[in-house]
Amino acid sequence: MGNGDVSHFADRTRTEFGEIDPFSAIIRTTQLPMIVTDPRRHDNPIVFANPAFLRMTGYERFEVTGRNCRFLQGPDTCPKAVARVREAIRAERAVEIDLLNYRKDGTTFYNALHLNPVHAKTGELQFFFAAQLDVTERYRLVRERETANAALREALAVKTTLIHEIDHRVKNNLQMIAAMIVLQSQRIADPATRASMMDTLQRVEALSTVHRRLHQSESVSRYDVADFVRDLIGDLVGASGRDDIAVRLDLVAVVIPAEKSVALALLLNEIVTNILKHAFAGDRPGTIAIRIARDDEIRIVVEDDGVGMPEDGAAKDSFGQSLMRTLARQLGARLAVERASNSGTRVILTMPAEASTTVSVRSP
Ligand SMILES: Nc1ncnc2c1ncn2[C@@H]1O[C@H](COP(=O)(O)OP(=O)(O)OP(=O)(O)O)[C@@H](O)[C@H]1O
Numbered sequence: 001m002g003n004g005d006v007s008h009f010a011d012r013t014r015t016e017f018g019e020i021d022p023f024s025a026i027i028r029t030t031q032l033p034m035i036v037t038d039p040r041r042h043d044n045p046i047v048f049a050n051p052a053f054l055r056m057t058g059y060e061r062f063e064v065t066g067r068n069c070r071f072l073q074g075p076d077t078c079p080k081a082v083a084r085v086r087e088a089i090r091a092e093r094a095v096e097i098d099l100l101n102y103r104k105d106g107t108t109f110y111n112a113l114h115l116n117p118v119h120a121k122t123g124e125l126q127f128f129f130a131a132q133l134d135v136t137e138r139y140r141l142v143r144e145r146e147t148a149n150a151a152l153r154e155a156l157a158v159k160t161t162l163i164h165e166i167d168h169r170v171k172n173n174l175q176m177i178a179a180m181i182v183l184q185s186q187r188i189a190d191p192a193t194r195a196s197m198m199d200t201l202q203r204v205e206a207l208s209t210v211h212r213r214l215h216q217s218e219s220v221s222r223y224d225v226a227d228f229v230r231d232l233i234g235d236l237v238g239a240s241g242r243d244d245i246a247v248r249l250d251l252v253a254v255v256i257p258a259e260k261s262v263a264l265a266l267l268l269n270e271i272v273t274n275i276l277k278h279a280f281a282g283d284r285p286g287t288i289a290i291r292i293a294r295d296d297e298i299r300i301v302v303e304d305d306g307v308g309m310p311e312d313g314a315a316k317d318s319f320g321q322s323l324m325r326t327l328a329r330q331l332g333a334r335l336a337v338e339r340a341s342n343s344g345t346r347v348i349l350t351m352p353a354e355a356s357t358t359v360s361v362r363s364p
Pocket residue numbers: 199270274275277278279304306307308309310313314315318319320321322345
């Protein structure tokens with residue numbers, strides 16, 4: 001609406017309403033608190049306050065007229081916010097700001113202030129018009145949400161500590177089981193039974209490694225496969241006492257849900273144990289290469305340059321085979337075993353990525 005439209009509207013309503021000025025009627029009846037101040041008078045006093053403003057602040061009209069607005073401020077009003085208002089007034093600029101104000105009875109409220117200078121056609125400053133709104137409820141809701149969030153964060157921290165403690169205890173119990181297996185196996189004379197107990201020992205130790213990692217990980221619900229691979233390969237090759245087996249890792253950090261960590265760890269344990277047991281049997285030296293990649297799926301490739309799979313393939317009825325099949329099914333993973341170019345064996349594990357996330361970190 002241009003100025004001409006406004007004066008036309010004013011003329012028309014004056015004819016309809018007689019002497020009642022429609023604009024002042026609106027300002028008097030609106031729920032929006034408004035004041036006008038006169039910067040040409042000493043200390044920029046209020047020259048008009050509408051009833052909504054008086055209701056919001058609890059003052060009578062005669063108590064506010066002729067006074068500078070600063071009587072609304074109190075000890076907890078932010079001095080920086082007040083300075084911004086003062087600066088806007090000095091520069092004859094508009095400002096929008098929330099201020100903590102005080103009512104006549106001393107109670108506080110948050111005031112969303114919209115202050116505008118009004119200039120005459122000549123450019124000279126005439127007065128300031130300020131519309132305001134009590135936004136205390138909004139601040140209360142924000143504070144409530146912050147308190148609720150802090151309580152949730154604390155509850156989550158307690159839960160995380162508890163789960164970490166449980167992982168720690170599970171790891172300790174698994175180490176105790178491992179120690180018992182070692183002691184018991186020392187009393188077994190039959191080499192085959194003893195070797196089979198040693199396999200069980202390694203599986204228990206792989207579980208213990210998972211729980212050590214879960215205990216150390218920041219998140220209790222996510223699990224980094226790359227970290228586990230580093231630990232596992234270090235543990236297994238270290239325990240084999242072989243210094244003629246090199247390890248090459250090309251790992252991208254892939255995070256999977258913690259509940260899948262045990263199955264994946266056991267599966268990787270079987271693959272790596274097979275390499276140590278079969279590919280580099282005797283004193284055959286070699287290299288184990290493990291690569292983790294992720295696109296639509298997670299791909300874990302474990303390759304050795306050992307003796308290669310026997311011509312007739314892996315025995316289908318071994319415990320290792322059936323364990324690997326069960327674990328792969330649990331993970332929804334596919335397992336492929338192929339001959340590697342260097343005459344060794346390549347095992348490719350492909351599993352759905354789900355909501356796992358990748359961080360581009362390459363390990364040496
Ligand atoms: N990386 C490998 N290199 C060479 N041969 C392998 C490799 N992995 C597996 N094999 C062969 O496949 C066979 C089957 O492996 P599998 O893990 O099923 O049984 P296992 O290791 O012999 O016994 P276990 O039940 O203790 O695992 C092995 O006996 C071995 O001949």
